[in-house]
Amino acid sequence: MSIEWYVVLSSLLFATGAVGILIRRSPIVILLCLELMLNAGNLALIAFSRMAGNEEGQIFALVVMVVAACEVVVGLGLIVAIFRRKLPLDVDALRELRG
């Protein structure tokens, strides 16, 4: 199988994630879409690593997973905090950062 299919799949996954972030309002779904985008990246990394025949891409993918795990911890923590404060679980309603 040629490398293109992997890259196309990865791009599709990435685009799906990006569109999900842009159109959904629930923070949980946005987190899920973020994970989707990260893993699209991982897929591309591993595919290229395989093509090049060395392990550097795989190591990168492992690092991305760690970062993703951390990010999920922070993200879920934020969501729990929002919930505890009885704030709406809607990213459009939470716009105190407006300049």
Next chain:
Amino acid sequence: MSSTAWAWLVLLLPLLGSLVVALGFRALPARVAGAIGTASIGLAFACAVAVLIGLLGEDPESRHHASSLYEYASAGGLDIELGIYVDQLSAFMILVVTGVSALIHLYSYGYMRSDEGYHRFFSYLNFFVFSMLLLVLAGNFVLLIVGWAFVGFASYALISFWYRRTTATAAGMKAFVINVVGDIGLVLAAFLIFQQLGSFDYETVFETAPQVFESNQWEVTAICLLLLVGAFAKSAQIPFHTWLPDAMEGPTPVSSLIHAATMVTAGVYLIARSHELFYLAPTAADIAAFVGLATLLVAGTIAIAMTDLKRAIAYSTMSQIGYMIMGVSIGAYAAGLFHLMTHAFFKALLFMAAGSIIAAMANRQDIDRMSGFWKAMRFTSLMLLVGGLALAAFPLTSGFFSKDSILAYAEARGGMYLWMAVGGYVGAFLTAIYTFRLIFRVLPGRPCEEAQHLIETGELYHGPAINPANEEREDAEVGFPGPAHHIAEQSRPMAVAMAVLGFGALFGGLVQVPGVTNVLFGFLEPAFHDSPLAEVHPSVAHEWRGLAIGAAISLLGIGAAWLLWVRRPELPGLFRERLRPAYLLALHKWYFDEAIDLLVVRPALAVGRFANDVFERVVVDGLVSGTAGGVRGAGGIVRLVQSGFVRGYALLLVAGFAGLALYFLVVSA
């Protein structure tokens, strides 16, 4: 100990006194503070005597020493040291300054006893003495400027000593501003000296100047004229004199010490110190001599019209300094300094006596209200008379010898200077008239209300506490003179100080009687040997002829004053009627204040207003608020991006990445 070591002590003691009194003002009782202040100056005088003894033990030609404590700045040919220069001139000056200061401190010890600011007064006064000593002992122009500026500050602080009196603070500011104009002249002169001669050090400057400059070269003339601006401002010469009469708002000991005996003679010292430069710039020296002559005549006429006791004496001070400036400018260095010394004695004495009388008048200074003090205050009156006699150059008093030694020198130089001598004699006639006008109006006659009160009860008259200048009410708190005053008859320190000065005023001239004694000139003249002008000596017969003329003029003036104000008291009124324009001219002080107001103050104000209304409001504010408005507008646009929608940010991010990706695609294709 060497004489320079003693000279450092002379400098140190007043500074120490000032600091101790200032820092210990809570701990020290008032009397102790006064005693410390007085003692520090007394000790400084003792050290100055030690300097003199040290110098006298040496060969007259080698009586000059420079000493440096440390190098202040040394870079690129610049070499400034914290150094002093001790020679006959500075030794003479520190003796006069510390001697008169010690006596005036003693006088203040009694006179200011009831003032709420007693500590402050002594601290300022000691600081002044320190600054003045720094000025005369400095070994280079930089340190001279430091001392020069310090005395300016001390003068300001002491004129405004009663800081709640609006007239006093205004007078202090006026004095300070005019003195700063002089400071600028002096600083520019120092720059020019360094540019031309490459040094600030006295010894180097005066040694190299004759090799660098030709006579009347414009650079040396410019240096001398700039030095003169400083000298005129400090010594209250025309046109920088208007601050001195106003400075009489300060306490009387201050008028006596700073504005008569010491600080205002700094200009005379400066010209004498830089006599090598003035010898190289005869034009500048002649200008100085003419200004001195003009000042002595103008101030003499104003003093005749003044009705304020202290202001009349202040104009007399200006006039006498005119003599000194004229003397040191035409080459009569030792004679000018001789007059400086005798003037310090008799003018300090006159102010002390005036202070005593003003205290008895409950702060009133108007001589129209005064009369009959001879019966009320015998000692003060006697001292006023002694000072007046010396000022009027009554035969055999100190002023008699010193004034005539200047005029005799002017005569001996001949030519144009002969006319200066004639002008000086006219001034001497005016001096005798205005001095005895004061004396004849204050001392004889029926005692006025205040004097009568003193005779009957033996206590001072207490009027309502008001400012005599503008009739404002005052209270007894700090910042005002306070209700209680002191006169020499009831205060021993004041009497002692006045008696010593009275002795000096009467007999101080005997150190230098032509053909008989030559103590002062013999000591001072080696310091001026490098100027050929110092070689001009009037013959003894010449001098005695001058003295005879001076005696005749003095007696004539006193007689005229007696005729006008005792024998025929209706005459002055008649003169006022007949010579109304001349009287008005003198009464309005030759309209100098008005002229300066018109020529300097108003244009400066107009420029200031223009700068405020147009430049500041339109240009500067326009720039500032234009910048602020631009930033605000740009910020407003950028603000729109910060919508607070997380998805909006994400969109921007994605759009940015997409844009970047597109760009690279296009570039690589």
